[in-house]
Amino acid sequence: MNTEYDLAVIGAGIHGAGIAQAAAAGGYRVMVLEQQAVAAGTSSRSSKLIHGGLRYLEQFDVRLVRECLRERELLLRIAPRLVKLTPFYIPVYRQTRRSSWEVCAGLSLYALLGGLHAHARFHRVMRSQWDGLDGLSQDGLQAVYQYWDAQTDDAALTRAVMRSAEILGARLFMPARFEEARLDEHGCEIHFHDNGVSSSARARVLVNAAGPWVNQVAARIHPQPARPDIELIQGSHVILDAAVVDSIYYVEAPQDGRAVFIMPWHNGTTLVGTTETPFTGSDPAQASPLDSEQQYLLAVVQRYFPRATVKISSSFAGIRVLPAGKSGIFRRSREILYATEREFQPRMLAVYGGKLTSYRADAERALNRIKQSLPSRRRLADTRSLVLEPQN
C-alpha cells in the first residue's frame, strides 16, 4: 500500500460523484470506488426531475424546497444540455383530495420560495384551452394549473458530474468493490477489490456514499460507527410504449391520493412513477417492480388519459433511504442526513437519503463537515460555475 488520498469516496452515484467533484474543486486528492458503473444504483432509477418538490411543502420542508429551487436555477445555467425547463400541469377534479385553493396556495408559496422570477410563475389554464391538454380527462375536472420545473436524465447528469471530478484530478476505480476500512489516528486504511484484485489505500476521510448500501458499507468499517435507523423504500416506474403526454402531469393516484408523475420520455415513450413499497430484500441491486406496482401506475394513466392505448414496455425500481419513523412513508422528510463517527475531526462521513436536485449544495455541506480533518489545499474551481456536459 502506498497511495495516500485526502478523501476516499465509496459509490459513484450522484452523491459520491458530487462530493468527489466538490472535493477535487477544493484542491483535495480524491479517490472514488464504484463496484459496478457510474449511476448504477438509485441515481439511474429516479423520477429524473430537477425540482423544488412542490409536495414537500405539505410537510413544511420549506428549507429543502427553497434550496432545491435555487439549485434547479443553477443547474439550468451550468448544465443546459442536461437539465431542461418543462411545463408541469396539475389537474384538480371534484374527487381529488387537494382542492383548487390548496393547489393555488401551494403554488403561490412555491413561487415565493423560487424568488418570483420568470420560472417561478404559474397560472390557471383557461377552460377553453383544456382540449389542448394531451387528452386529459375532463370528467369532473374543475381547474388545471400550469407551473415550471425541470427534467433531466439522472444517469447522464451523474456521469457528467463524475467526469467533471475526474477532470479536476479525482481518480475513479471501477469496477472496484469496497471491502473494509480501519479508522486510526491519522485517518483510515481502505481495502478493496480493484477489477477483482485485492488492493488498499490510505485516506484522511472515508466518505460512505453507497446509497441504499450505506449501512452494509458502514458495517465493514472498524471500529464500527453508529448506524442510524433507516428504512429502505422501493419506488417503481413504468415506461409505456407510446407518447401519452407532451408535458409533465402531476396527478393524484385515485387509489390512495399519492402524487404520481406522468412524463414524456426518450424515443416517444412515457415515464410514470412512482410507488412507495417497503423493500425487504437483502441486496438493493435486486430491487424490481412488483406486478401490483405496475398495475397501480397503469391505472393512474388510464384514469387521467382514458383515450391512451398504451402498454408497459419496461420498468425499473429505485430505493430511497428514509429515516425510520412512525409517520407514513409519504409524509417523511426527504432531507439528507450526514453521520460522522465523532464530532471533532471525523474520519468517516456517511450520507443518508438526499435529492438528485440538491446534490451540489449537499456535497459542499458534506465537505464542510469534514474540512477540519483535511489538510489545507489550494482551491482549483467553484462547482457553481463548472459547466456539466453530457458524456458519450
Ligand SMILES: Cc1cc2nc3c(=O)[nH]c(=O)nc-3n(C[C@H](O)[C@H](O)[C@H](O)COP(=O)(O)OP(=O)(O)OC[C@H]3O[C@@H](n4cnc5c(N)ncnc54)[C@H](O)[C@@H]3O)c2cc1C
Ligand atoms: C424512486 C425514486 C425517485 C426519485 N426521484 C427523484 C427526483 O425526481 N428528483 C430528485 O431530485 N431526487 C429523486 N430521488 C432521490 C435521488 O434519486 C437519490 O437521492 C439519489 O439518486 C441517491 O444517490 P446516491 O449517490 O446516494 O446513491 P446511489 O445512486 O444508489 O449510489 C450508490 C453507489 O454506491 C455503489 N456501491 C454500493 N456499495 C459499494 C461497495 N461496497 N463498493 C463500491 N461501490 C459501492 C453502488 O453501486 C452505487 O452506484 C428519487 C429517489 C427514488 C428512490
